[in-house]
Amino acid sequence: MDLKDKLLSxxxxxxxxxxxxxxxxxxxxxxxxxxxxxxxxxxxxEAWKYTSLNGLQKVDFSVFPKESGALEYxxxxxxxxxxxxxxxxVFIDGVYSSYLSETTHDGVDxxxxxxxxxxxxxxxxxxxYFNKVASKDESLTTLNTAFSKEGAYVYIPKSKAPRxxxxxxxxxxxxxxxxxxxxRNLIIAEQNAEVQIIERHQSLTENEVFTNSVTEIxxxxxxxxxxxxxxxxxxxxxxxxxxxxSQKDNSIVRVHTFSFGGKLxxxxxxYYQNGEHIDSTLKGVTILGEKQHVDHYTLVHHAQPNCExxxxxxxxxxxRSTGVFNGKIIxxxxxxxxxxxxxxxxxxxxxxxxxxxxxxxxxFADDVRCSHGCTIGQLDEEALFYLQSRGIxxxxxxxxxxxxxxxxxxxxxxxxxxxxxxxxxxxxxxxVRIGFDL
Amino acid sequence: MAYTEEELxxxxxxxxxxxxxxxxxxxxxxxxxxxxxxxxxxxxxxGEPQWMTDWRLDAFRIWKDMEEPEWPNVTYEKPxxxxxxxxxxxxxxxxxxxxxxxxxxxxxxxxxxxxxxxxQKKLAGVAVDIVMDSVSVATTFxxxxxxxxxxxxxxxEAIQEHPELVKKYLGTVVPKKDNFYAALNSxxxxxxSFCYIPKGVRCPMELSTYFRINEAxxxxxxxxxxxxxxxxxxxxxxxxxxxxxxxxxxxxxxxELIAMDDAEIKYSTVQNWFPGDKNGKGGVFNFVTKRGxxxxxxxxxxxxxxxxxxxxxxxxxxxxxxxxSIGEFYSIAVTNNFQQADTGTKMIHLGKNTKSTxxxxxxxxxxxxxxxxxxxxxxxxxxxxxxxxxxxxxxxxNECGAHTFPxxxxxxxxxxIEHEATTSKIGEDxxxxxxxxxxxxxxxxxxxxxxxxxxxxxxxxMEFAVEAQKLLEISLEGSVG
Numbered sequence: 001m002d003l004k005d006k007l008l009s010x011x012x013x014x015x016x017x018x019x020x021x022x023x024x025x026x027x028x029x030x031x032x033x034x035x036x037x038x039x040x041x042x043x044x045x046e047a048w049k050y051t052s053l054n055g056l057q058k059v060d061f062s063v064f065p066k067e068s069g070a071l072e073y074x075x076x077x078x079x080x081x082x083x084x085x086x087x088x089x090v091f092i093d094g095v096y097s098s099y100l101s102e103t104t105h106d107g108v109d110x111x112x113x114x115x116x117x118x119x120x121x122x123x124x125x126x127x128x129y130f131n132k133v134a135s136k137d138e139s140l141t142t143l144n145t146a147f148s149k150e151g152a153y154v155y156i157p158k159s160k161a162p163r164x165x166x167x168x169x170x171x172x173x174x175x176x177x178x179x180x181x182x183x184r185n186l187i188i189a190e191q192n193a194e195v196q197i198i199e200r201h202q203s204l205t206e207n208e209v210f211t212n213s214v215t216e217i218x219x220x221x222x223x224x225x226x227x228x229x230x231x232x233x234x235x236x237x238x239x240x241x242x243x244x245x246s247q248k249d250n251s252i253v254r255v256h257t258f259s260f261g262g263k264l265x266x267x268x269x270x271y272y273q274n275g276e277h278i279d280s281t282l283k284g285v286t287i288l289g290e291k292q293h294v295d296h297y298t299l300v301h302h303a304q305p306n307c308e309x310x311x312x313x314x315x316x317x318x319x320r321s322t323g324v325f326n327g328k329i330i331x332x333x334x335x336x337x338x339x340x341x342x343x344x345x346x347x348x349x350x351x352x353x354x355x356x357x358x359x360x361x362x363x364f365a366d367d368v369r370c371s372h373g374c375t376i377g378q379l380d381e382e383a384l385f386y387l388q389s390r391g392i393x394x395x396x397x398x399x400x401x402x403x404x405x406x407x408x409x410x411x412x413x414x415x416x417x418x419x420x421x422x423x424x425x426x427x428x429x430x431x432v433r434i435g436f437d438l
Numbered sequence: 439m440a441y442t443e444e445e446l447x448x449x450x451x452x453x454x455x456x457x458x459x460x461x462x463x464x465x466x467x468x469x470x471x472x473x474x475x476x477x478x479x480x481x482x483x484x485g486e487p488q489w490m491t492d493w494r495l496d497a498f499r500i501w502k503d504m505e506e507p508e509w510p511n512v513t514y515e516k517p518x519x520x521x522x523x524x525x526x527x528x529x530x531x532x533x534x535x536x537x538x539x540x541x542x543x544x545x546x547x548x549x550x551x552x553x554x555x556x557x558q559k560k561l562a563g564v565a566v567d568i569v570m571d572s573v574s575v576a577t578t579f580x581x582x583x584x585x586x587x588x589x590x591x592x593x594x595e596a597i598q599e600h601p602e603l604v605k606k607y608l609g610t611v612v613p614k615k616d617n618f619y620a621a622l623n624s625x626x627x628x629x630x631s632f633c634y635i636p637k638g639v640r641c642p643m644e645l646s647t648y649f650r651i652n653e654a655x656x657x658x659x660x661x662x663x664x665x666x667x668x669x670x671x672x673x674x675x676x677x678x679x680x681x682x683x684x685x686x687x688x689x690x691x692x693x694e695l696i697a698m699d700d701a702e703i704k705y706s707t708v709q710n711w712f713p714g715d716k717n718g719k720g721g722v723f724n725f726v727t728k729r730g731x732x733x734x735x736x737x738x739x740x741x742x743x744x745x746x747x748x749x750x751x752x753x754x755x756x757x758x759x760x761x762x763s764i765g766e767f768y769s770i771a772v773t774n775n776f777q778q779a780d781t782g783t784k785m786i787h788l789g790k791n792t793k794s795t796x797x798x799x800x801x802x803x804x805x806x807x808x809x810x811x812x813x814x815x816x817x818x819x820x821x822x823x824x825x826x827x828x829x830x831x832x833x834x835x836n837e838c839g840a841h842t843f844p845x846x847x848x849x850x851x852x853x854x855i856e857h858e859a860t861t862s863k864i865g866e867d868x869x870x871x872x873x874x875x876x877x878x879x880x881x882x883x884x885x886x887x888x889x890x891x892x893x894x895x896x897x898x899x900m901e902f903a904v905e906a907q908k909l910l911e912i913s914l915e916g917s918v919g
Contacts, residue, residue, distance in 0.1 A: 046509065333836060348851035351818065355849075359857070361842040366833035366863040376816075376848045376855040 003057040003180075004039050007143065008032070010063045014147060024117055024148075027131050031145035038139035050324040050356045051266055051295040056210055056238055061180035063147075065093040071171065071204075073100060079202045080167060083417040086198070087166045089152045093173055094181045096150065100169075108162045108195075113151035113184055125155060129188055133216050133246040133272060141242045141268075144214040148184035151213075156193035158220075165196040165415060170213075172237070174205025185215040189223040189251075196415060200230040203237040215243045219251035221275065226414055229267070231259040232425060235290060238264040249275030256413060257284040258422055259294045260429055266295045273335075276306045284313040285406045285422075287429045288321035288353075295324035302335040311342040314406050316430075317353040325357040327372070333364045342372035347379065347405060349398075399432030471520045474498060477625050480525045484594050484629075487601065497614040497624030504618045510780040511809040511841055514749045517688045517723060524626040524659070582642070589634040590645055593661050596632035603634055607665055611694040611731045611757070619690040620727040623659045627692070630661035635670035635701070644899050646675035660691040666701035666736075673704040673899060687712075687722045689747075695730030695738055699760065702737040703730060706898055707754075708906050710746035718776025718805075721748025728752060734760030734789070741897045743906040744771040744779060753811065755784035758792035758820075765794040768894040772910060773806030773838070782812035782843075787823040787853070796827035799891050802838035809841040816853040823853045831861040832890055834883075884910075 011032050018025060040057055041048040071092060080088070087110045090100040096112055103111045116122040117130075131148075135141045152168045172179055189195050203209045219225050231239060239262055245253050259265055271280045286294050300309040315323045325344045346355045359372040379401045387397035406426055413419040469476075477498045481491040506516060583590050589600060596604050614624040635641055666672050676693075689711065697703045705728075714721025724747035730738035740754040756765030767783040785794035794814065802808040808831065816823045831840035842859045864886050872882030887910060888895070898906055 336836070346848075348848060348853065351851050353849070353851065354818075354847070356845070356847045358843065358845050359859070360844075361831075361859060361861055362839070363831070363833065363841065363861050364839040366836045366838070368833075368861060368863075370861040372842070372857075372859050374844070374846060374855075374857040376846065376853055378852060378854065 003059070003061060006061070007063065008036055011146060013064070014149075018149060019118070022117070024126065024130060028146050028148065031136070031142040034137055034142040035139055035146060038137070038142070041139055047297060047326070050322070050326075051264070051293065056264070059178050059208055059210070061178045061208075061210055062176045063180050065095070065176055065179055071097070071100070071173065076100070076171060076202075076204070079169060079171070079200060081165075081198055081415075081418055081421060083421075084164070084415070086164050087162060088169065089166065090169045090171065091150070091183065092171045093175060093179060094150060094170075094183065104162070108157065108160050109153065109155040110162060110166055111153050113153045113186060114149060116153040116186065117149070122153075125188065129186060129216065129218055131216070133218065133244040134214055134242070135244065135270070138242070138268070140212055140240055141214055141244075144182045144184060144212050144242065147182045148214070151184040151186070153185070154187045154195060154197065156189045156195050156223075158190045159192040160190075161194040165198060168197065168199045170201045170211065172203040172205075172207075172209040174203065174207035176207065178208040179210070181209065181211045181213075183211070183213045185213070187215065187217040187225065187227075189217075189219050189225050191220040192222040193220065194224040196226040196228075198228045198230065198415075198418060201233055201237065201239055203234050206234060206236050209233075209237045211237070211239045211241075213239070213241050215241070217243065217245040217253060219245070219247045219253050221248045221250055223248070223251045225251075225253045227253070227255045228413070228415075228418060229255070229257045230422075231257065231262055231265055231294075233262040235261070235263055235292070237262050240266045240268070242268045243270065245269075245271045245280070247271065247273050247275060247278045247280065250277045251275070252279045252281070254281040254283070254412060256409070257282075257296070258425070259284065259286040259288070259296075260425055261288075262292060262294070264293045266297065268297045270299045270301075271309065272301050273303055273307050276304050278304070278307040280307070280309040281412065282309070282311045282313075283409045283412060285409045285426065286313070286315040286317075286323055287406065287426065288315075288317050288323060289319035290321060291319065292321045293324075294321075295326070297324075297326045299328045299330070300340065302329070302331045302338045302340060305334060305336045305338070307335065308339045309341070311344075312409055313344045314409055315344075315346040315355065316402050316406065317346065317348050317355055318350040320350070320352040322354045322356070324355075325359070325374075327358075328360045328362065329370060329372070331361075331363045331365050331368055331370060336365050336367040338365065338368040338370065340368070340370040344372075344374045345405070346376045347402065348376065349378075349402075396432055399427075399430040402430050403427060403432055470523045472498075472522070472524055472626065476524055480626055480628065483525060484597075486594075486597055489601075489605065490597055493609070493614075494625050497621050498626075500615045501618065501621035501625055504615075504621055506618050510751050511807065511811070511843070512749050512751060512778040512780050514723060514778070519622070522688060525628055586639050586642065587636040588639060588641055589632065591632055593627070593630040593632045593663060596663070600632070600634070603665065604632070604663070607694070607696055608663060609694075611696060611729045612692050612727050617727060619725045620692050623661060623690050623692040623727070627659045627661035630663070630691070632662075633664045633672065633674065635666045635672045637667045638669045639667075640670065641672040644673045644675050658687070658689045658691070660689075662691070662693040664694070664703060664705070665696045666698060666703050668698045669700040671702045674706070675899060676705070676707045689722050689724045689726070691726045691728075693726070693728040693754075697730060697732050697736035697738050697763075699734040700736060701733070702739075704739045704899075705730070705741070705754070707740075707742040707744075709742065709744045709750070712748075713746045713777050714748040714775065716775050718748070721777070722746065723748060724750045724752065726752035728754035729757065730755070730765070731757045732760055732763035732765060735762045736760055737764040737766070739766040739768070739897070740783065741768045741894065742770070743894070743898070743910070744769065744781060745910065747779070748777060750777075750779040750781055752781050753783055755786070756794065757786045757788065758794065759788045761789040762791045763789055764792070767794075767796045767798070768897045769798045770801070770891045770894045770906075770910070771799070771808055771810075772801045773803070773808045775804040775806060777804075777806040779807070780809040780811055782810045782829075784813040785815070785825060787814075787816045787820040787825070790819075790821040791823075792820055793824045794826075796825070796829070797893050798827075798829040799894055800829065800831040800840055801834070801887060801890070802831070802840050803834040805837045807839045807841070809843060810859075811843040811845075813845040814847070814855055814857070815845075816848040816850050816855065818849040820850050821852050823850060823855075825853075825855045827855075827857040829859045830890070831859070832887070833861065833863045
């Protein structure tokens with residue numbers, strides 16, 4: 001039985017566990033129908049030209065994990081950004097772990113999707129936002145929607161901001177030989193609200209994990225959302241991250257994606273601008289080796305005038321890794337005075353590594369400034385020589401140059417401890433010891 | 439009095455196709471439809487040898503099983519392939535020795551087009567192989583070329599007289615099964631040009647062919663094969679205008695270029711097929727496959743100015759097979775009214791130290807859609823490959839669209855690839871600056887567009903550059919940014 005059939009039959013079992021009379025379940029049923037007709041995307045589809053899911057479909061994933069064993073905080077501490085105090089929403093094999101988490105209802109809601117879906121006091125918000133920006137026909141998104149039950153729920157009311165950043169951590173224990181997870185997150189920042197979120201997926205063993213995650217983010221007028229994705233998983237973990245963002249006037253949403261590890265990562269990042277003077281920022285650093293594969297698929301839809309978008313993705317590819325960047329900017333006819341920038345720079349450091357990039361512009365308005373730049377190249381020989389001539393060994397010198405190449409993406413990271421952490425991971429990845437802190 | 443935007447728009451809209459006229463020459467036309475019998479009939483009519491007939495039939499069988507591609511960013515009513523006549527030739531086809539023998543009506547046509555043959559013969563120094571309705575009717579300067587050992591003739595003639603060359607190279611760069619329209623062309627191509635430059639010869643003149651579609655309901659399937667032997671050089675020009683027609687006409691040409699070691703081919707196109715009227719009615723469908731193969735140290739340079747056709751779908755490409763080979767692509771694509779263009783290039787780097795340059799300028803006005811689609815592929819063995827791409831789009835008016843779809847695939851670490859794209863409109867301050875200095879708005883736009891396209895216009899041979907500038911003016915004057 002292939003994965004699609006398995007998922008379809010699991011849906012019947014899934015229905016036993018949820019309230020089928022809930023309006024949300026109608027959305028689920030609709031979604032599974034769509035998935036049934038579409039199936040998993042193939043390389044024949046333009047959007048999946050460079051990423052194949054064939055390998056994943058052959059694995060016999062367990063869809064409903066068994067009750068997992070408890071984890072000690074000290075064993076997993078390193079996966080948290082533990083230097084600072086944060087709210088934490090932790091899932092172990094897809095199941096919420098209350099003793100590792102720290103949630104709140106103090107002025108803001110930082111809690112679980114399952115309680116938001118089930119408790120009557122959230123009904124109105126769920127009706128207003130749930131599955132409202134997520135695609136209703138993209139097959140992996142609809143697959144997630146069909147099984148949507150658990151994940152993080154963050155609601156920041158008007159002019160509020162949580163006291164500290166929020167961490168969302170998904171841990172896979174490896175109790176199952178192969179596990180499929182489908183977390184569903186909903187982040188709402190009402191007018192003038194502000195929130196910072198760090199998300200991480202981590203597999204604790206070499207057992208295979210396949211995560212198909214969907215996150216919906218709503219930013220109200222003047223709201224400010226910072227979302228950091230840390231993807232530094234082990235070689236048997238695959239992640240498909242579907243993020244949908246809806247922005248209103250004057251809002252700022254910044255998503256930083258740090259992809260350093262994992263077997264197959266696909267980031268579908270979609271921005272929809274529904275207001276004026278919006279700022280959308282998408283940044284990413286990708287450093288890969290071995291046989292890793294990362295595919296960044298971004299969309300920024302400028303639907304209103306006077307908005308901006310900034311994209312900057314940097315990639316360093318070694319080993320037999322493959323990197324894909326597919327950035328699409330659509331500017332509607334009425335979206336005059338749009339400023340859209342897109343930049344994608346790549347360095348290949350191995351003969352077996354591969355980069356495929358496709359920065360697209362689709363522009364229907366005339367009074368716009370849109371540009372994209374894309375490069376694939378190597379380290380500057382002269383810069384290398386300069387460093388070497390000053391007594392820095394070649395390996396360190398090239399590490400230093402790559403570090404500098406990737407580093408400027410970090411400028412817009414607003415949590416200093418996170419910046420330091422990412423810096424360390426980058427330095428570690430590149431095998432350089434930086435004798436200074438940034 | 440100031441020239442208002444409205445007036446400009448109006449003038450642009452009412453600017454009818456200047457070269458729209460129809461020459462009444464009796465044609466020898468096959469019945470509509472396509473099947474094996476028609477393919478055999480075409481081959482027979484042209485008196486082709488058996489191997490050619492078999493080649494066509496093979497292509498037809500491949501085509502039958504193919505589907506029309508859907509991926510281009512264009513929408514159009516698909517042609518009904520059974521409602522097209524696949525062969526039409528002017529019925530008198532003697533070989534002319536002098537202009538006096540040429541059908542006077544045909545001469546009149548050329549006069550209207552401004553390409554007086556005798557004038558060109560004397561002044562321009564251009565050998566013109568005029569293709570009128572698919573069959574070559576006049577070849578000039580053949581003698582001069584023959585002295586150098588250059589073969590420049592229609593492809594039908596080449597099949598008869600140089601079968602060894604045609605057999606060896608036809609379909610090697612664009613295989614029969616390459617794509618839907620290439621397969622169709624391989625099965626039914628009516629005529630085209632053939633050019634062979636021998637070893638070490640520098641072709642003393644620009645070779646040029648004028649294409650015209652001239653028979654209602656006739657698809658034009660041209661086949662061009664240019665072979666530049668080692669250390670040779672040739673500059674080839676191709677230009678076309680077509681008469682006004684209500685019905686959509688299909689043009690599916692195939693151009694194959696082969697540049698052997700150290701050879702250089704420069705291929706320039708000015709395309710001005712009938713673009714349809716201002717309501718988007720009629721116009722030519724231009725679905726062309728153009729590809730060149732570069733051997734060691736060879737260079738192929740494509741330059742194109744695309745102003746016509748209702749729907750354009752073409753990607754002149756370079757396969758950089760040999761080490762140190764160079765591919766270039768310079769393009770200006772102008773769309774107006776309801777025109778749609780999906781054009782660009784493919785640079786396939788296979789050899790070491792290969793270089794490619796892509797400069798693409800898209801100008802969209804009216805309700806047109808203009809897309810750049812390009813591929814830069816660096817193979818894992820292509821050490822030190824270098825590419826630079828730049829595609830700029832200029833939008834005029836708020837009802838048109840400009841799109842960019844660049845594909846960049848690198849699997850060699852020594853590859854160095856740069857891609858830049860910008861989209862903008864003509865700045866009000868730029869126009870204001872010109873106005874202030876006494877240049878009216880229309881002239882200012884022409885000036886700015888000319889500057890915008892200059893990098894490409896500069897690459898055109900003299901004869902073409904003038905024509906191309908005229909075309910840009912016709913296509914765009916009056917469009918206000």
